[in-house]
Amino acid sequence: MKILHIINSLEIGGAQRLLSDLIPIQIQQGLEVDVLVGDDKESKFSEIISNSECNILKINRKKYKSFSGIRTIRQLIRDYDIVHVHLFPSLYLVALASLGLKTKLIYTEHSTSNRRRDKAYLRPIEQFIYKQYDKIISISQQTQTALQKWLQSYDNRFVVINNGVDVRKFEYVKSPVKNKSLIMISRFVPAKDQATAIKALQYLDSDITLTLVGDGENLDHCKNLAQTIGVYDRINFLGSRSDVPELISSSYIGIQSSNWEGFGLTAVEIMAAGKPVIASDVDGLKQVVEGAGIIFQNGNANQLAEKIKLLINNKDLYNAVSSKCNNRASQFDIKHMAYEYNRIYNE
Numbered sequence: 001m002k003i004l005h006i007i008n009s010l011e012i013g014g015a016q017r018l019l020s021d022l023i024p025i026q027i028q029q030g031l032e033v034d035v036l037v038g039d040d041k042e043s044k045f046s047e048i049i050s051n052s053e054c055n056i057l058k059i060n061r062k063k064y065k066s067f068s069g070i071r072t073i074r075q076l077i078r079d080y081d082i083v084h085v086h087l088f089p090s091l092y093l094v095a096l097a098s099l100g101l102k103t104k105l106i107y108t109e110h111s112t113s114n115r116r117r118d119k120a121y122l123r124p125i126e127q128f129i130y131k132q133y134d135k136i137i138s139i140s141q142q143t144q145t146a147l148q149k150w151l152q153s154y155d156n157r158f159v160v161i162n163n164g165v166d167v168r169k170f171e172y173v174k175s176p177v178k179n180k181s182l183i184m185i186s187r188f189v190p191a192k193d194q195a196t197a198i199k200a201l202q203y204l205d206s207d208i209t210l211t212l213v214g215d216g217e218n219l220d221h222c223k224n225l226a227q228t229i230g231v232y233d234r235i236n237f238l239g240s241r242s243d244v245p246e247l248i249s250s251s252y253i254g255i256q257s258s259n260w261e262g263f264g265l266t267a268v269e270i271m272a273a274g275k276p277v278i279a280s281d282v283d284g285l286k287q288v289v290e291g292a293g294i295i296f297q298n299g300n301a302n303q304l305a306e307k308i309k310l311l312i313n314n315k316d317l318y319n320a321v322s323s324k325c326n327n328r329a330s331q332f333d334i335k336h337m338a339y340e341y342n343r344i345y346n347e
Contacts, residue, residue, distance in 0.1 A: 001345060002032045004080040006073070006090050008064075009039035010046040010056075012214055012240045013187055014163075014265040015086045015110045020045040021166045024052035025338040031345070036076060038064030038090065044242040065089060073097040082106060082345055085133075088114065095132040106344065107133045111191065111262040112146045112284045127151055135344055139163040139263040142283040161341065163263040164334030170272035171326075175249040180208045180312060183251035185244060185266045186258070188216030193257040193280065195222060199301035201231040204308060210255075211236040213247060248273045253311055259298065261285035267293070268332045271325035276318060278307045292328035293321060 003026065010016050019035065026033050034055040037046070046056055057076065063069045074097040077083045084106045085094045091107055098105055107130070116122050130136060130151055136158050138144035144160050186192040194212055201210055212222070212235060219237070226232040241247060248254065254270030256279040264285035267277050277293035279285050286295055294311070296304045311318045 001082065002034075002080045003345065004034050004036055004077060004083045005086065006036045006038075006077075006083060006094055007086040008037070008088075008090050009041065009061075010035075010037055010043045010049070011039070011041060012043070012045075014263070015108070016043075016045045017265060018163060019086070020048040021164070021334050022338055022341070023049050023054050025334065026342070027052055027054060029338065029342055031342070034080075036073070038069070038093075044240075064093070069093065070097045074101070077101065077103050084108070084341075086110065088116070092129055095129045098132055105133045106135045106137060109136060109138045109143050109147050109262065111260060112140075112143050112282075113191075113260040115190075117150050123150065123152070127153065133157065135159060137161050137341075137344065140284050140287065142287060143262040146283070159344065161337055161344070162332060163265055163268070164332050164337030165265060165268045165272055165329065166334050167268075167272040167329055167332075170245050170248060170269050170329075171274070173245040173249045173273065175246050177252055178209075178250055179252055180205075181211065181250070181252045182208065182255050182308065183211045183213065183248060183253070183270075184255040184257060185213040185248070185269075186256070187214045188218040188222060190218070191258060191260050192216075192218075193259050193299065194218070195225055196280075196299050196301045196304060197255050197257045198222060198226050198231060198235065199229065200305040200308065201234055202229055203302055203305035206234065208308070208312070209234050209236065211238060211247065211251065213238045213241050213244065215239050244269070245273065248275060251275065253278065253308060255304070255308075256280065256285060256289070257298075257304065258282055258285055264288040268329050272329035274322055274326045276311055276321040276325055278304065278311070288332075289325075289328075292324040 036057045039061045040058045082104045138160050254275045254277045256267040258280045261284040270277050279289040280298040281295045294307050296307050
């Protein structure tokens with residue numbers, strides 16, 4: 001069976017990281033897998049995927065989002081049994097490119113929210129676009145519920161397959177732990193809320209530090225915020241990194257502060273490393289972490305600081321939460337997800 005994954009880019013992001021973990025397993029399952037990317041930039045994820053004997057097809061970024069790009073996509077997808085699409089605008093481009101073709105289309109919905117859903121006049125357009133897909137996979141129940149409510153559609157094309165993590169990558173990495181060190185790994189985009197984590201440092205002892213891994217459009221804003229409130233010298237802005245398992249292993253507490261999430265892949269990675277996670281109470285993320293890690297009110301820096309103090313000052317609580325987080329992570333092993341995707345392909 002020939003599968004083509006299509007995604008905007010392979011730069012740092014949850015969907016991109018998911019593909020870099022998933023594709024090697026799919027090839028082990030005997031699938032013939034290629035990836036089409038609407039960007040010609042290299043990244044650690046493109047390196048991982050290439051090393052798995054998967055072909056990466058590239059379209060220049062400007063061309064990808066044009067009529068010329070749609071024509072190129074249309075020509076390419078004819079050669080595959082299934083085209084599996086991730087993220088906007090690939091969602092739209094492939095839907096338009098496939099009109100009149102018999103290629104089976106699958107779309108994975110990666111988030112509970114996006115800016116398009118703030119505009120009611122876009123609903124008919126979205127309904128038309130999503131209607132072109134044979135299966136729509138949501139990465140959590142909350143993601144599917146929000147999507148179906150937006151589309152006002154409840155047919156059997158919709159299915160939930162929880163996201164997965166290659167837990168072994170994080171379980172077996174052991175680095176010297178820096179006490180009182182916090183880490184958050186997320187792109188600096190509107191969905192993520194590094195600002196609240198930065199503000200929380202104001203209410204914590206000066207020997208508590210924060211490492212922020214990732215880049216994106218809000219990076220400069222967050223750096224300016226840290227300067228303004230006087231905590232810049234306690235924050236390590238590392239940008240994109242390829243040694244995430246090692247960075248997590250050397251940290252004491254993981255933070256996942258988000259404005260919205262489809263699932264919370266990074267939270268699972270932190271839990272797989274045996275670290276306690278403190279996460280925002282937003283749908284998608286909350287359901288992954290609650291009952292194992294600790295939840296705080298979205299955007300409440302003072303409350304986040306109080307939760308951090310609890311873990312730092314109470315070793316028994318720290319150990320108990322760490323153990324629960326590690327057990328929870330095992331429920332989201334990527335092998336389970338790969339099996340379910342394969343089942344959908346065959347169906």
